[in-house]
Amino acid sequence: MSANLSYLVAMDADEEQVKRLGSTLERAAWLLVLAGMASQTSASHSFPSYNPLLGFWGAYATYTRHGKATFGFIAFASLAVILDIVFCSINSADSDIFRFSLSMLIICMALKVYAIYYACQFFGAIGGAAQIDPSILTSSRYSSASASAAASRATRSPYASGMLASQMVGGGYYAQAASPGSSQLLDDREIDDGSSLLR
Numbered sequence: 001m002s003a004n005l006s007y008l009v010a011m012d013a014d015e016e017q018v019k020r021l022g023s024t025l026e027r028a029a030w031l032l033v034l035a036g037m038a039s040q041t042s043a044s045h046s047f048p049s050y051n052p053l054l055g056f057w058g059a060y061a062t063y064t065r066h067g068k069a070t071f072g073f074i075a076f077a078s079l080a081v082i083l084d085i086v087f088c089s090i091n092s093a094d095s096d097i098f099r100f101s102l103s104m105l106i107i108c109m110a111l112k113v114y115a116i117y118y119a120c121q122f123f124g125a126i127g128g129a130a131q132i133d134p135s136i137l138t139s140s141r142y143s144s145a146s147a148s149a150a151a152s153r154a155t156r157s158p159y160a161s162g163m164l165a166s167q168m169v170g171g172g173y174y175a176q177a178a179s180p181g182s183s184q185l186l187d188d189r190e191i192d193d194g195s196s197l198l199r
Helices: 002-038 051-064 067-090 096-125 134-138 140-156 158-162 188-193
Strands: 163-169 172-177 184-187
Touching: 002 051, 002 096, 051 067, 051 096, 067 096
Parallel strands: none
Antiparallel strands: 163 172, 172 184
């Protein structure tokens, strides 16, 4: 029971970190949407219009907690910062609306750098490269990482101490327990949240 309790405490701490990083990234993403829309106010000059899209992408990545979406946001936001620097160095005009749009674009650059930092932290908290491709931990370059990840899962998982195997049977999971004669049929909801294993 203490292994299950320590697993839940570690899971709660990880979940709190993901929520904290996700909410910070989400706020930065929505600010990026607003500043990107404000940078489009110049009717005489064309400003980059990918900033609102990147903001929506960042909000989507935090909402879904999807590794590929988060990595895509990091990659394209990094490229967008470079393109913004190039745009700012090439274009100039002497009108108030251009200066306003340019200042909004510079604010967008700062927000993207801030969002990239927190997106990298968020990406690591949700599983990082292992979430994109789980087989990455089984390659020879990451053999020590896969061994330590397997050891961590074995000590933290409530499934490791009580169950040997589970298989899909008739709409539910049939779990074979470690002690003989004590197997049970669990539905999908009970397997997902692990609450039935703590009783």
